[in-house]
Amino acid sequence: MPAEPLLGCVALACGVDRIVLADVSLSVLAGESWFVLGGNGAGKTTLLQTLLGLLPPRAGVVLPPCGGDRSALGYVPQEPRSELALPLAVGEWVAAALPDALPRAEAAARAAGALAALGMGAHADADLRRLSLGQRRRVHIARALARQPRLLVLDEPGANLDARALGQLCADLDALRRASGTALVHVAHDLAVARRFASHVALLDGGGVRDGRIADLAAALAAAP
Numbered sequence: 680m681p682a683e684p685l686l687g688c689v690a691l692a693c694g695v696d697r698i699v700l701a702d703v704s705l706s707v708l709a710g711e712s713w714f715v716l717g718g719n720g721a722g723k724t725t726l727l728q729t730l731l732g733l734l735p736p737r738a739g740v741v742l743p744p745c746g747g748d749r750s751a752l753g754y755v756p757q758e759p760r761s762e763l764a765l766p767l768a769v770g771e772w773v774a775a776a777l778p779d780a781l782p783r784a785e786a787a788a789r790a791a792g793a794l795a796a797l798g799m800g801a802h803a804d805a806d807l808r809r810l811s812l813g814q815r816r817r818v819h820i821a822r823a824l825a826r827q828p829r830l831l832v833l834d835e836p837g838a839n840l841d842a843r844a845l846g847q848l849c850a851d852l853d854a855l856r857r858a859s860g861t862a863l864v865h866v867a868h869d870l871a872v873a874r875r876f877a878s879h880v881a882l883l884d885g886g887g888v889r890d891g892r893i894a895d896l897a898a899a900l901a902a903a904p
Contacts, residue, residue, distance in 0.1 A: 691739035714873040717883030753823030770803035
């Protein structure tokens with residue numbers, strides 16, 4: 680029996696004021712690492728938000744993320760909000776994303792585990808406002824990861840990070856994927872990072888999407904700007 684997609688669409692057209700992508704069909708399965716690639720304005724974030732149900736499709740069918748179980752979805756938008764008027768420890772902020780019904784000790788343990796997986800365990804007691812950009816990005820991802828999602832969706836997690844920091848972040852995420860079977864979807868610009876860590880790619884170009892295993896799209900990636 681075929682595995683149920685965690686994220687996907689059939690003959691999708693999407694856009695806000697106008698259609699920017701059309702006839703898109705793709706399917707993300709457990710354990711896969713997808714990179715959504717394309718130039719500025721190609722529609723990467725629009726596609727992602729439509730797949731997640733944050734924007735309505737203009738045509739076609741969007742499959743319910745995680746089979747309709749939103750608790751199995753972790754999502755970090757391009758500019759996540761963490762404005763705080765008062766000091767708050769990193770560990771407390773990560774744990775605050777978890778359901779209220781979860782025992783406090785378990786919530787703290789999940790937060791600590793997620794921070795450790797992203798190399799931020801030593802900062803659990805630090806003031807979130809005092810972290811660097813790269814550290815805050817890791818904490819945002821840890822906050823989503825603490826939910827123990829089956830699918831983790833990240834909209835340009837490497838924005839404004841240097842190549843070394845981006846490579847290390849993707850390496851840590853890939854190790855997590857391999858250990859847990861969590862599916863990863865990254866919106867990204869860096870082709871070199873995609874070649875290292877992607878199992879599949881969705882390449883946006885000219886209002887359409889070419890998607891599949893990275894080995895099958897090697898020629899298309901080589902020609903990408």
